[in-house]
Amino acid sequence: MSDAQRATARQIAHKHLESGDPLGWFEELYALAGGNASIIPWADLRPNPNLIDWLNQHPMAGSGRALKIGSGLGDDAEELARRGFATTAFDISGSAIAWSRRRFPESPVSYVQADLFSAPEEWRGRFDLVVESYTLQVLPPNLRPDAARCMASFVSPGGMLLVIARGREPGEDEGRMPWPLTRDELSLFEAQGLKEISFEDYTDGESPPVRRFRAVYRAGGAV
Ligand SMILES: C[S@@+](CC[C@H](N)C(=O)[O-])C[C@H]1O[C@@H](n2cnc3c(N)ncnc32)[C@H](O)[C@@H]1O
Known part of the structure; x- marks a missing residue:
């Protein structure tokens, strides 16, 4: 997706960030799109190739x-x-969840509108595989430690968390949304007691190519 195509999302994101509401822009963007996926910069309408490859x-x-x-x-x-x-x-976006249900009416997936920061208590320690791709990098840096804590909390004993993100060096400009992460930011997951079992730093097959980090963490306890 070109910078021009990201313009609407960036404009809405910045408006919300400047007003101190860093999570409000997702719903506004999905609602504005009104079913037109070309407005949503990350909506490729296919599974993430970095996920497919890992699976x-x-x-x-x-x-x-x-x-x-x-x-x-x-x-x-x-x-x-x-x-x-x-x-x-x-x-977090009710419009995104309703859109997913419309796209996949026969789906066995349980689609839920929920905020990562106040997710249902019963999800704690419940999932064998937790997949996070591209959410941490659209949250402002001050929210990332808490976001990592919440993400890690969903992993069952012995379960895994797969994280896929844009990557950058610490001294590199983070540019405009999406904001690539540093490797240090991914170590937030280890601070939550997860153990890193793999870390890949590679250039993907997108055009233009993007530097990606793909990391897997395991929770302690029974497997
Ligand atoms: C960059 S998009 C990536 C979407 C999807 N993972 C993909 O790769 O196509 C980030 C997604 O996270 C959602 N999101 C952002 N903050 C959230 C939060 N606090 N709780 C739940 N979802 C959130 C946004 O609505 C958006 O759909």
């Missing part, structure tokens, strides 16, 4: 519970369900 390399016998954080229009959640996970997907 292909790590077949998990298609069992267990998966949680997709910031599920957008639902493609990643559908992919997890297709691979056999009992999948829950949530997004």
Whole structure:
């Protein structure tokens, strides 16, 4: 997606950030789109290739519970369900959740409108695979430690958290939304007691190519 195509999202994001409401812009953007996915910069209408690639390399016998954080229009959640996970997907935007349900009316995925920072208590420690892609990088830096704490809390004992994000060096300009993360920011998950079991730093196949971090963390306890 070009910078011009991101303009609307950036404008709405900045308006909310300047008014001290860093989470309000997602619903405004999805509602404004009114079913036109071309307004949503991250809506590719297909599962994330970085997720597909990881799932292909790590077949998990298609069992267990998966949680997709910031599920957008639902493609990643559908992919997890297709691979056999009992999948829950949530997004802060009610419009995004309603849109996902419209796109996938027969879906086995449980789509829930929820805020990461006040998610249902019963999700704590409940999921064998938690997938976070591109949500941390659209939250302002001051919210990321708490966001990482909340994300980590969903992982079951012995379960895994897969994180996919844009990457940058600490001294590099973070530019405009989306804001690439530093490796240090990903260590927020280890501060939550998860153990890093893999970390990849690579250039993806997008045009133009994007530097990605893809990391996997495991929670202690029974497997
Ligand atoms: C950059 S988008 C990525 C969407 C999806 N993961 C994808 O890759 O297409 C971030 C998503 O996180 C959602 N989001 C942002 N803050 C959230 C929060 N506090 N709780 C739940 N969802 C949130 C947004 O509404 C948006 O759909």
